[in-house]
Amino acid sequence: MKCYRIDESGYTGFDLLNPDQRFQGASAIAIENEEAVRLIRDHFPRLQAGELKCRSLSRRPGNQERLLGLLRDIHAHFGCVTYVCDKRYLLTLMFVDYAVEPFYDKRGLDLYVDGRTYAMASLLYTVGPTFFGREGFDELLTAFQLAVKKKSPLFRISLVSAARNVDWRQLEEVLGPVVEACPDCWEAIVTPGVNTDAAWVVLQSLISRMEAMAEGPYRVEHDQSKNLTTYNALIKKFVNHSEEIEFQTTEIASLKFPLKLREVMQVDSKVSPAVQLADVMIGAAIEGANGMVGLRAGGLDPDEISKIYADGQFIHMSPMIDFEENRRFRKGSRSSEMIDYFAKHFS
Missing domain, CATH: 3.30.420.10 (Ribonuclease H-like superfamily/Ribonuclease H)
Structure with missing residues (x-):
């Protein structure tokens, strides 16, 4: 063999x-x-x-x-x-998968069709540091990966705060669900096995x-x-x-x-x-x-x-x-x- x-x-x-x-x-x-x-x-x-x-x-x-x-x-x-x-891009893709996509799925829009999540993650990865500043974008991604790891309400607050602390309206379609603390997105983040x-x-x-x-x-x-x-x-x-x-x-x-x-x-x-x-x-x-x-x-x-x-x-x-x-x-x-x-x- x-x-x-x-x-x-x-x-x-x-x-x-x-x-x-x-x-x-x-x-x-x-x-x-x-x-x-x-x-x-x-x-x-x-x-x-x-x-x-x-x-x-x-x-x-x-x-x-x-x-x-x-x-x-x-x-x-x-x-x-x-x-x-x-890995930074992969984390950005995971951010779209769990902190954004469920918001649109609930409203009948499938972001997975024809690689839309990859396109959205590529856009966020490319322009995020410019729109939000390198430090602000890093804090957003850090808050997300900690929220996925800890799965507690305290880290949900930290994630929402990190999104609200940047000029999120520059990419409202992406960060809007996080800023609004979408419950469907949080449910996806705290799902057992998601990491x-x-x-x-x-x-x-x-x-x-x-x-x-x-x-x-x-x-x-x-x-x-x-x-x-x-x-x-x-x-x-x-x-x-x-x-x-x-x-x-x-x-x-x-x-x-x-x-x-x-x-x-x-x-x-x-x-x-x-x-x-x-x-x-x-x-x-x-x-x-x-x-x-x-x-x-x-x-x-x-x-x-x-x-x-x-x-x-x-x-x-x-x-x-x-x-x-x-x-x-x-x-x-x-x-x-x-x-x-x-x-x-x-x-």
Whole structure:
């Protein structure tokens, strides 16, 4: 049975505004440990460290071309995929999903049709700091994620106050439901299982691509790190779900149950060169994303990293302000049904 090795980076639990961890993602590669050993030896014949780590290697200029060579080799010869999301944008999307959308749903307007929630979140993400000021917008998002986490009336007051403290009429269609303390929105926020943890978003995206790549049953191995404990529990729920159903999320992505995925195992990355390659993949992608937005200097060249990926090897969640393209890309999606289904079966 084919085995995909996966690793993640950037996990911060419920806090999606961590300034040091702007991006979160995960990578998967279908490779056996023997092949992984060969690749590592080919590109790092003098490596002394017991474990291959992207961040440690990329700090030294002499290693950077070797790392890029390893990544090119991986993406040219093995089935693999990397997913990266802008956590600040994801939090903004969650804000629309729970603090805004129920207001419109109650009035018969489905914001999930053709990706309208994504368009609204992209607009809010892009112009929010200008209309409300960076500090005001940050306070609004902070109040929202705390309200989702704490689910108490005190944090409801804080959220409403944060919305009223900015010039909310600049985007009244978005912030109006929060300013009016819409009870339907608060009911959505306090629903058990609703949280701002990005793990399930990252995992669902990664699994949907592995399902498309796998011709038959496959299994997953990942590191024993504390962060991946959350992923492990979610993957097991996905594996054990036997109901037949399929969701089309975009023109190129869908998720169908039961999965082809049959088994998930945790392994020590120190004795799994294949998992170490997944670490290199996601580490390079996150490093490239940070470099592109100017958060970190040095390290791997973001432009060189972006040239490595072929079609289907890199997927991402980031704002899209081309609203017509967003509508076309997400036309016919069943996002609302999928959200309700996941809340019922996987929370």
